[in-house]
Amino acid sequence: MAIEITESEKRVVWTIAAVLGAVVLFSSILHHAFPWVLDVPSNEGINFTSYPAMFLLDLIPISMAALCFYHAYRTTGLYKAMMFLGGSFFFTGLAENVWVLMGRYQLFSWFSHNLDGVTGTYYFTRAFFWWGEMPMVICLGWYFIAYACVHIVGVLIPRSSLMLRAALGGFLAMSFDLWMDPVQVSPMWQSWKWISNETIKVFSIPLSNFMGWFLLIFLFAIAFDKLPRILEKWGTGKGTVMFFLTLLLYKVGMLVVLMAYGAVAMKYVSPPINLTIWGI
Numbered sequence: 001m002a003i004e005i006t007e008s009e010k011r012v013v014w015t016i017a018a019v020l021g022a023v024v025l026f027s028s029i030l031h032h033a034f035p036w037v038l039d040v041p042s043n044e045g046i047n048f049t050s051y052p053a054m055f056l057l058d059l060i061p062i063s064m065a066a067l068c069f070y071h072a073y074r075t076t077g078l079y080k081a082m083m084f085l086g087g088s089f090f091f092t093g094l095a096e097n098v099w100v101l102m103g104r105y106q107l108f109s110w111f112s113h114n115l116d117g118v119t120g121t122y123y124f125t126r127a128f129f130w131w132g133e134m135p136m137v138i139c140l141g142w143y144f145i146a147y148a149c150v151h152i153v154g155v156l157i158p159r160s161s162l163m164l165r166a167a168l169g170g171f172l173a174m175s176f177d178l179w180m181d182p183v184q185v186s187p188m189w190q191s192w193k194w195i196s197n198e199t200i201k202v203f204s205i206p207l208s209n210f211m212g213w214f215l216l217i218f219l220f221a222i223a224f225d226k227l228p229r230i231l232e233k234w235g236t237g238k239g240t241v242m243f244f245l246t247l248l249l250y251k252v253g254m255l256v257v258l259m260a261y262g263a264v265a266m267k268y269v270s271p272p273i274n275l276t277i278w279g280i
Helices: 007-033 051-076 078-104 136-156 162-184 207-225 227-268
Strands: 122-124 192-194 200-202 273-275
Touching: 007 078, 007 136, 007 227, 051 078, 051 136, 078 122, 078 136, 078 207, 078 227, 136 162, 136 207, 162 207, 200 207, 207 227
Parallel strands: 200 273
Antiparallel strands: 122 192
């Protein structure tokens, strides 16, 4: 049976749902109707970019995320299920938008490069629903991968330390991403385009991408595990705010680490390295 929810938890759930819906609606309209505001690159020549095609493609990860959310609702309750979902959107959405927009406006000078008239790090080419300048389904994809990996590790080694469980969850998610991303950026799909001239690549994809996947799941798993103690100390309302502030703090730390790596790699790694298998 589903866990009972208090009135204060119910208010948080509805608030998060309203914020998610409002941001997706605003971002989607901004991206499609006013692309010049954020200098959205053209997706001319990219497959599956008609509105019906993008809508149908979005339904696949939406359905997978819905299954994970239902599982979370049945096992942890509506409040914690929504906190995982909302936290995922906040954490990964902030991360991706920072990299996309700072790269687009040349705030990462060591990543600056020009591809098809676009300067920056990378950009996404298609989606019907958007979350800032990243497809909503990227947030959902991160959500159901993170949820599945964290849950599986928790089932397999429930008595191990938090750090070990978080690290294994991060490695499991990163291993999935190792074979998923090369498919997504293949000429057939081109779900996003890399513009970065980062010097260390794996399967022609910047190493920082896989580092980011590990760190995102690792740090989020730690923060989410601490949620009950945060709520016990601060209560539902303030505890929810403290949880999101914790995610923000972790995000800043992660950004510093990746920027430091980028600066060192671009300065000292020459010639560029691309680790591949069978030319992938």
